[in-house]
Amino acid sequence: MNSLVLKYILTIAEEKNMTRAAERLYISQPSLSQSVKNLEKELGVDLFERSQRGGVLTPAGEHYVEWAKQILFAEAMMKRKIQDISAKNVRQIKFGTTPQRTSYILDFVVNQFQKEYANYKIFLEDRPSTELYELLDRGSLDFIIDNTNNDTLNFRSIPLIRENLLLAVPGTVRLPAETKSGYCYPVVDLAYAKDQSFCLMPEDTSLGRYSLTLCKKAGFVPDMRLQCRRQATAHLMVQKGFAATFVNELMVLLGGASPDVNYYYITPDFPSIEVSLIYRSDHTPLETDRQFVEQIKAFFSEKIAHAFK
Known part of the structure; x- marks a missing residue:
């Protein structure tokens, strides 16, 4: 048994799909399936359930994956x-x-x-x-x-560092905000953004979940017209005037600010990460x-x- 086989098993477990795992590993699916069968024969147990997807771990497979992670980590540290x-x-x-x-x-x-x-x-x-x-x-x-x-x-x-989360809206949008000493951008109550269309990240991302929580605390459900997985893409949607979004302060302060976007710190909590x-x-x-x-x-x-x- 070698570390390559361990990586095969971990990749299948992560993808939960034999085809996607083979693509990620840059090998053919038949070769990957054969490697799994050879290992299962050697161990005398099934590591994956025999299903159409071919990537669901059995109880024995779950134990094997935890062991494989420890082995690969120990090898990397060595x-x-x-x-x-x-x-x-x-x-x-x-x-x-x-x-x-x-x-x-x-x-x-x-x-x-x-x-x-x-x-x-x-x-x-x-x-x-x-x-x-x-x-x-x-x-x-x-x-x-x-x-x-x-x-x-x-x-x-x-x-x-601890960075604030900013509300970013198209440059044509002006929200009732106030300036505060020591802050680069005006400060706005997030409730004033309830009528904006939003481009947010999905809920399986930390920023996506946090964005929805902030809107809920502000008393509204965001009108989400667009969804994307990259903050830079959401920021681009704001620049194009399509929607509002939330962005990390550092991305803006360290070179990402756009003249076509209005940025605001958010009250009452000044959310930060x-x-x-x-x-x-x-x-x-x-x-x-x-x-x-x-x-x-x-x-x-x-x-x-x-x-x-």
């Missing part, structure tokens, strides 16, 4: 430590973040970190949160940058990791200070 010991000049950092944060994270990676630490090789994954956590579980990533995780048993979160550097609790950071953590914490502090000048 390779990291060996590389860190043996590499004379090159160090590796593998981290991921969501698409809406990529633009300003790249600024950190390209313009700051690698200039100061030329002997580091950076691997950046640009994916939705669910996929980032899958890679973190496997040990394919050392860190992810995402909203702080409340699961303190399995993960450690190093707070980086804590962003953290997250890693598995059983991941023992190397010296390489510690230097990266300190540099990225300093980067966020400097960027926020500059944005509010």
Whole structure:
């Protein structure tokens, strides 16, 4: 049994579909099915229920998947430590973040970190949160940058910044708002946006759920005319005058502001999200990791200070 077979099983379990798993793994479905059958024959149990979709785990399969995650993670950590010991000049950092944060994270990676630490090789994954956590579980990533995780048993979160959530409306829309000292944009009661059409992210995303909660607290159900999975796409819909949406403050302050959009801080709660550097609790950071953590914490502090000048 090798690690490739373990990755096959995990991918099928994640996709819950043999065809999609084969596409993701870049192998043929017959080859993937045969690998599963060979493993099941070796183990003497069925790992997946025999159904049309072919990706539903049996109880034995669920236990196997948990074991496979631990094995792959341990293998990844072993390779990291060996590389860190043996590499004379090159160090590796593998981290991921969501698409809406990529633009300003790249600024950190390209313009700051690698200039100061030329002997580091950076691997950046640009994916939705669910996929980032899958890679973190496997040990394919050392860190992810995402909203702080409340699961303190399995993960450690190093707070980086706390950012407000902004209401973004087309430039032709003016809401009754007031200016406040120390704030980059006017402040508005979200209830005044009840008549706007919205473009929101789906409920299986943290921002999508949070957006609906905010509207409910403001006393209305949003008229959702559009739905998309990327915050940048929703922001584009606002620029085109199609709908309103909610955006992270950093995306706007660090280069994403548009002259065709009016941005507002939201009362009465001034909703905010804590962003953290997250890693598995059983991941023992190397010296390489510690230097990266300190540099990225300093980067966020400097960027926020500059944005509010």
